[in-house]
Each structure stands twice: as C-alpha cells, then as structure tokens.
Amino acid sequence: MSLTTLTPERLRAGIEQFYARHLHLLDDGDAEAWAETFTEDGVFALPGRPEPTRGRAALAEGARRAHAERRGSGETHRHWHGMTDISPRDDGTVHVRCYALVVATPRGGDPRLHRSCVCEDVLVPVGSGWQVRSRRVTRDGF
Template identity: 45%
Template sequence: MGSAPTLAELYAEVQLFYARQMQGLDSGKLEAYADTFTEDAEFSHTPGREPARTRAGILADLEDFHKRFEGDPLRRRHWFNMIDIDPQPDGTIISICYALVVKIRPGKAPEIAASCVVHDVLTRAGGELLNKSRRVEYDPAL
C-alpha cells in the first residue's frame, strides 16, 4: 500500500477533480457530471429547491434545471477558486471554495451571474474522488 498523499498532492488532485467536473457540466455532459457524485450523494444548488438525493436524482434534477435553457445560446462557466481542503480521519475531505458562474452570450461581454460558496464532502471510491455532498450558498446581491 502506498503512502498517503501530501497536502499539496491532495490539493492538486482536488483542483483537477473540480476542473474535470465543472467542464463536464459546462459542456452539457450532465450524466458525466452526475457520475462525479456517490450513489447516495446529496446536492443542494438552487435556493428554494429541495436538495437532489442519489446519483439518479441528481441527474434528473439537472435535466429538469437545464430545460429552461433549451433553445437559448447561453453558455455558462463555473469558476472554482480559493479552495480550502481539510482531510478528515475517516478519509473524506471537507472542501470549501468560492465559485463564480459566468454567463456568456453571443456578441455580448461575459457577465457574472452568481457568486457562491461551495461546501463539499469528497470521498474515494475505486481510488477516484467523488462528491458525497455539495451545498451551494449564494452570496446576496448588494
């Protein structure tokens, strides 16, 4: 069995996980995005909506959420930054980061649609990182 990763190695792994996860979401690969969650995960991403539970529930929730964008050339980019990780004794990783959601429309300047704090619990399955839970808190408009 190999040694535990250093904090720097773990940090880089979490950054790569987020990069791949969010690029999948932003490119419309909803099933691939849902597959980055555990089978029993919980995902709370929109104020006023109940959290989605289970991987299948997350996929259904995302498909429903994205219906509002059908026929709209809007593209969204999710930028995760200022990531703070805290490895736990049980092997999970508490991750808190800032997220900006940027709207991109043809012929217009990019626009920040939301500023958020993302609270994740990451775990491993088959050696890969997965989201056990995600809670997104939106910053209030000033």
Template identity: 40%
Template sequence: MNSHDLSTKLVPGDLFLEIQQFYSLQLKILDRGDGEQWAQTFTPEGVFQAADMPEPLVGREILVKAIERQSALHEGLILRHWVGQLTVEQLDDVTVRAQSYVMVYVTPDRTLLNGEVHFRHHTLCDDELVRSNGSWLVRKRFVETDGAYK
C-alpha cells in the same frame, strides 16, 4: 467547525492538487451540460443542496434530471464556472471537506467577439468528498449563492 475556523488542518500539497484537478474536470463536464457524466462525479446516493432549494437532490438519477432541466433553461447560452479560494481539510483516510468560492459567468452561444460575458452569480460551495476506486466523488454538496445576475 465553521468556514472561518483558522485552526483547520489543511491537506498536503499533492492531495490539494488532486482535489483541484477533480474540480477542474467536474466543472468542465458541468459547463458542457453533460448531466450523465456530471452525476458520475457524485456517489450513487450523492446529495446536492442549495440554500434556495426546498429539498436536496439525492442520487445520480435525480442529478441527471436536474442538469437536463438547467440545460434547457440555458439553451443558447454558455455557462462557465470558475473555482477560487479552495480550502481542503482531511477528515479521515478517504474523506475530505472542500470549500471554495465559485463564480458563474454566462455568454451567448457565439464567439466572444460578438457576445457579451455577464457575471451570473457567486457561490460558496461546501463539499464532502470521498475517495472511491482511486477517484474522488462528491458525497454531499451544499451551495450558497450570495449574489445573482438579473
């Protein structure tokens, strides 16, 4: 199945809202730069792969280190992620596939009255999520950037 397959069976509204809330929480954690807590939103052997990465990041320890590196690169800036056009497909009783577009914005670490907000990039995020102990976790994430702020 590809991302444009219109025959996809979508999930009921209550499950969709659960997934939407999961993303909202996960991105708030990411925007704070809290690598430890963000990595906990992945399974212990969770995979993060971006189209421009030579190798996937596998496991929570590696994910924490990646967020620490990214936070150091963005010191003095605030990143904000916005998720839109979320589509969720139920694969089995504990697994869903979620696709969304995510826009990333950056602003200086000061009030919006004194700083400028810039569009950084736009991505397509393709996730496999699993339910574990009543929560959702990312098992696999693939991110493809289709534009970049220079």
C-alpha cells in the same frame, strides 16, 4: 486511495483536477457523466430549493434540464471554483470549501458574472479519484 499517503501538494492537485473535470462535464452538458462524479446517494443542496437533490438519477435530470434551459436562452455558463480550502477528516473524507463563480455569456455578447457562491463539499476517495458525497451551495446576496 489513502489520505495518509498523500502529501498536501498531491492531495490539492488531485482535488483541483477533480473539480476541473467535474465542472467541464457540467458546462458541456454531459449530465450523466457529471452525475457519476457524485456518490450513488449524493446530495446537492441549493439556495431557494425546499429540498436537496438526492441521488445520481435526480442529479443528472437537474443538470440536463438546466443545460437545456441555458441552450434555449442562447447563453453559455462556465463554472469556476477557486480559493479552495481543503481539509482532510479523520473518517477518510475531505471537506472542501471554495468560492464558486458562474460566468454567463449570451450568444454574440459579453461575459458577465451571473452568480457568486460559497460551495461546501464532502468528497470521498474512490479508486484513484474522488466523488462528491454532499454539496451545499450558498449564494451571495440571497
């Protein structure tokens, strides 16, 4: 895929579709498929962690562990990305900055806002889609 051939509308639609699939995989607990949406050497930096998570195997393990913890607690998490600012770069990557919300719903209970964050990704085109090269999350109030 070449960024020069995409209209801004098609670029936005493709990236929004990428995030929809990406976050559904995470929330559904499909850790391996979710990790495949990162480059092989993808990096994920979260607040409160001394080092970023690096590589698909580590990303999948972290997602598996987090999903198991949520299931064990009887809570469902849904991730939502919005207010997405998409900036193509000269090197063929796309910088995406968005607000990321996590809604937590306990079994039999009411949903509540669990986290409000800013997510900054560098996406690279792969075939007709995208992969995350790097992600940095900053949590509001952290």
